[in-house]
Amino acid sequence: MRTKKLQLVVTFHTTADAMAMEQACKKMQAEGRLIPVPKAISAGCGLAWCAGPESREKLKAVMESVGIEEEEIHECMV
Numbered sequence: 001m002r003t004k005k006l007q008l009v010v011t012f013h014t015t016a017d018a019m020a021m022e023q024a025c026k027k028m029q030a031e032g033r034l035i036p037v038p039k040a041i042s043a044g045c046g047l048a049w050c051a052g053p054e055s056r057e058k059l060k061a062v063m064e065s066v067g068i069e070e071e072e073i074h075e076c077m078v
Contacts, residue, residue, distance in 0.1 A: 007078040008053045009035075010063075011043035011071040018047035024066045031055045038078055044071055050078055 012018045022034050032051030037043045051059060053075055063070060 004077045006053055006075060007050050008032075008056055008059070009038065009041060009074045009076055009078060010049040010051075010059060011037060011041060011045070011074070012047065012049075013044045013069065013071050015045045015047055017068050017070075018045055018049065020066060020068055021049050021063065024062050024068065025049070025059070028062050028065070030058050030062050032059070035078065038076060040076060041072075041074055 012021065018034060025032055032049050032055065034047050035050045037046055037048045049059065056073070
């Protein structure tokens with residue numbers, strides 16, 4: 001079982017945005033992975049991007065460069 005730790009969780013309006021985020025992050029070598037949206041968070045789509053809190057600025061830059069708009073950015077235990 002994975003130990004929970006404070007993570008940055010980015011939620012999206014659509015599944016297509018979540019999938020585009022995964023592709024963009026792989027291409028730009030940004031940290032993180034797709035996860036199901038944690039129960040404590042309500043989101044329009046069932047997927048979220050999870051990464052360390054220190055990667056907030058890099059992830060914002062990735063999203064801006066490819067035109068992805070996040071629904072919200074949370075810091076929570078995942």
